[in-house]
Amino acid sequence: MIKILxxxxxxxxxxxxxxxxxxxxxxCNCAYDGAKAADMxxxxxxxxxxxxxxxxxxxGFELMExxxxxxxxxxxLTARNEVNDRVKGLSMGAEDYIVKPFExxxxxxxxxxxxxxxxxxxxxxxxxxxxxxxNAMRVLRGGEDISLTRKEYDLLLFFAxxxxxxxxxxxxxERVWGGDFEPGSKTIDLHVQRLRKKIGWxxxxxxxxxxxxxxxxxx
Amino acid sequence: xxxxxKIMLYMLCLLSLLFGVGGSALISISFQTSLERExxxxxxxxxxxxxxxxxxxxxxxxxxxxxxxxxxxxLLSQNASSWSALRVYEQxxxxxETGESAELVExxxxxxxxxxxxxxxVSGLYGxxxxxxxxxxxxxxxxxxxxxxxxxxxxxxxxxxxxESYREIYICLVIACALLSYSxxxxxxxxxxxxxxxxKEIARGNLSYRSSIKTSDEIGALSADFDYMAxxxxxxxxxxxxAISRQERFTRNFTHELKTPMASIIxxxxxxxxxxxxxxxxxxxxxxxxSAGKRLENLSLRLLDIFVMDKQDLKLRDxxxxxxxxxxxxxxxxMLAEKQVNxxxxxxxxxxxxxxxxxxxxxxxxxxxxxKALEQGGQIGIVSEMTAExxxxxxxxxxxxxxxxxxxxxxxxxYRVDKLRSHKQNGVxxxxxxxxxxxxxxxxxxxxxxxxxxxxxxxxxxKEGRI
Numbered sequence: 001m002i003k004i005l006x007x008x009x010x011x012x013x014x015x016x017x018x019x020x021x022x023x024x025x026x027x028c029n030c031a032y033d034g035a036k037a038a039d040m041x042x043x044x045x046x047x048x049x050x051x052x053x054x055x056x057x058x059x060g061f062e063l064m065e066x067x068x069x070x071x072x073x074x075x076x077l078t079a080r081n082e083v084n085d086r087v088k089g090l091s092m093g094a095e096d097y098i099v100k101p102f103e104x105x106x107x108x109x110x111x112x113x114x115x116x117x118x119x120x121x122x123x124x125x126x127x128x129x130x131x132x133x134x135n136a137m138r139v140l141r142g143g144e145d146i147s148l149t150r151k152e153y154d155l156l157l158f159f160a161x162x163x164x165x166x167x168x169x170x171x172x173x174e175r176v177w178g179g180d181f182e183p184g185s186k187t188i189d190l191h192v193q194r195l196r197k198k199i200g201w202x203x204x205x206x207x208x209x210x211x212x213x214x215x216x217x218x219x
Numbered sequence: 220x221x222x223x224x225k226i227m228l229y230m231l232c233l234l235s236l237l238f239g240v241g242g243s244a245l246i247s248i249s250f251q252t253s254l255e256r257e258x259x260x261x262x263x264x265x266x267x268x269x270x271x272x273x274x275x276x277x278x279x280x281x282x283x284x285x286x287x288x289x290x291x292x293x294l295l296s297q298n299a300s301s302w303s304a305l306r307v308y309e310q311x312x313x314x315x316e317t318g319e320s321a322e323l324v325e326x327x328x329x330x331x332x333x334x335x336x337x338x339x340x341v342s343g344l345y346g347x348x349x350x351x352x353x354x355x356x357x358x359x360x361x362x363x364x365x366x367x368x369x370x371x372x373x374x375x376x377x378x379x380x381x382x383e384s385y386r387e388i389y390i391c392l393v394i395a396c397a398l399l400s401y402s403x404x405x406x407x408x409x410x411x412x413x414x415x416x417x418x419k420e421i422a423r424g425n426l427s428y429r430s431s432i433k434t435s436d437e438i439g440a441l442s443a444d445f446d447y448m449a450x451x452x453x454x455x456x457x458x459x460x461x462a463i464s465r466q467e468r469f470t471r472n473f474t475h476e477l478k479t480p481m482a483s484i485i486x487x488x489x490x491x492x493x494x495x496x497x498x499x500x501x502x503x504x505x506x507x508x509x510s511a512g513k514r515l516e517n518l519s520l521r522l523l524d525i526f527v528m529d530k531q532d533l534k535l536r537d538x539x540x541x542x543x544x545x546x547x548x549x550x551x552x553x554m555l556a557e558k559q560v561n562x563x564x565x566x567x568x569x570x571x572x573x574x575x576x577x578x579x580x581x582x583x584x585x586x587x588x589x590x591k592a593l594e595q596g597g598q599i600g601i602v603s604e605m606t607a608e609x610x611x612x613x614x615x616x617x618x619x620x621x622x623x624x625x626x627x628x629x630x631x632x633x634y635r636v637d638k639l640r641s642h643k644q645n646g647v648x649x650x651x652x653x654x655x656x657x658x659x660x661x662x663x664x665x666x667x668x669x670x671x672x673x674x675x676x677x678x679x680x681x682k683e684g685r686i
Binding site for chain 1: 474475478479482483484486487489490492493494495500503504510511
């Protein structure tokens with residue numbers, strides 16, 4: 001199981017990140033100040049660290065100096081959307097940064113990207129009786145390939161990465177197609193219907209009233 | 220052109236002119252004097268010669284010109300070098316001639332009388348200079364004339380020699396003058412070079428550079444003024460930089476303060492709408508959203524207080540500070556008693572002008588701060604006294620105190636001495652900023668006196684006056 005350390009002094013935010021990531025199947029620890037975080041990094045093996053810039057005791061940039069030689073990927077959490085701060089964070093070796101406030105889907109997407117880039121997450125996703133080979137872009141059910149269009153595949157991958165979450169049509173459109181969703185558009189619904197048939201997720205891909213869809217799978 | 224070069228050239232022109240005029244005047248005066256002296260002595264010798272001739276004539280009467288010639292030859296041989304040439308006439312006939320008589324100028328002897336003698340300068344054929352003396356004497360009622368020539372070439376030669384020596388001296392003087400005036404000007408203008416370097420250095424951004432010239436003249440005074448100007452400029456620039464960095468800190472902190480609760484609200488709301496949470500998780504999320512919302516509200520109200528409050532809105536009323544403190548303390552009593560904090564108030568009777576709602580807010584903030592500084596139980600002492608311009612209020616506690624490095628920042632918005640504890644105590648970091656603003660509106664002052672581990676005493680002075 002992938003272990004993530006959340007270094008954030010604001011308990012509300014720390015707790016929210018922990019809740020989101022735990023729901024998505026990651027194991028999380030929280031540190032509320034820089035010194036504590038350094039202790040925890042010493043005693044545990046983490047696959048990813050989410051690091052707030054402004055921290056009591058030791059600040060995020062200082063902690064980054066400490067983490068860098070260990071080769072653990074870091075995502076900065078920052079309230080400041082200033083180019084200088086971002087450049088500084090990235091040039092210090094951070095993998096990515098997330099500007100507060102952020103949404104759950106964005107957090108999960110960035111975490112996932114960083115983990116895959118660092119080969120921490122496997123390239124195979126097993127979910128709802130399917131095996132998705134992310135590197136080969138293949139979808140298998142019972143050892144047999146299912147042929148999907150590019151958009152159907154992207155849509156499937158988005159659901160598979162955000163299981164048990166009510167995904168709004170706006171969010172789906174933004175993430176899979178890119179750009180702004182036009183209210184009343186049937187694009188998503190059509191694709192979901194075809195996907196259901198092709199991969200046999202008639203029950204798993206549930207429609208959520210007035211919102212969008214949810215992939216319901218038992219973890 | 221450089222200043223020292225200019226001065227040198229001016230000095231050179233001036234002094235060479237003065238030396239030239241002065242030197243030649245001196246030489247010509249000395250020449251004139253020698254000439255006069257020579258004339259006088261020639262005249263004297265000539266008279267002596269005439270007198271001798273007269274005396275000799277009276278003793279042994281001469282019969283002819285030959286006698287005169289003999290006498291003269293005798294006289295001349297006694298006193299050989301005195302005359303260059305002599306010529307004696309009887310009437311118009313020359314009877315005696317000796318020396319370089321060719322140099323003698325022929326002159327008519329009509330005006331020459333025995334009682335006077337003419338002296339005139341004569342130039343010789345080969346560049347010599349002579350004095351020619353012409354006089355008359357009477358012998359046996361016959362007029363005789365004596366022309367005498369004296370060589371004075373040596374005076375002219377001396378003048379030329381003097382002029383030549385002076386020319387050498389003159390050149391030396393001019394060179395010395397050039398060197399001296401150049402180096403003196405260099406010495407005098409050296410501080411100016413220093414001053415110029417200082418101004419360049421300051422222009423380049425090295426604001427702490429000073430000319431520091433220690434002379435007691437006008438340049439020294441200029442340097443002192445310059446240094447004063449530089450230090451004032453440096454101070455202003457430093458103040459400006461401080462103000463900018465304060466402003467930047469404020470913006471940064473404000474963004475952080477605003478975004479943190481917003482991040483909680485958006486995050487938990489997002490979780491609530493996306494995920495199926497169990498009732499406990501739901502309650503937790505809702506609670507976080509609520510408290511973050513409260514924090515935002517608190518923040519916006521405080522900020523509004525600080526930024527919107529204006530001098531014009533201030534409605535001053537004659538208020539008893541003693542009664543006001545009593546009210547604030549009793550409103551806080553329950554909360555303080557719960558935390559085992561003991562409050563004492565000693566207040567002088569009297570009223571002064573203030574805006575009571577704002578002072579209420581000020582007192583609440585100061586008491587809250589004092590309470591937050593106390594770990595478990597403690598003492599808060601409030602003292603107020605009346606002053607000529609208003610009143611002075613002291614709020615003291617025996618809590619943890621403020622570290623000295625934090626002192627200058629404590630009235631800055633969003634500054635917190637201990638960020639972690641402030642969050643636990645639900646502070647937004649604006650309390651003292653608000654207090655400072657209220658005091659400023661009352662033309663007053665707020666000062667902090669604190670020692671870590673001993674306690675803090677805040678002194679507020681209101682100076683709106685009394686009725």
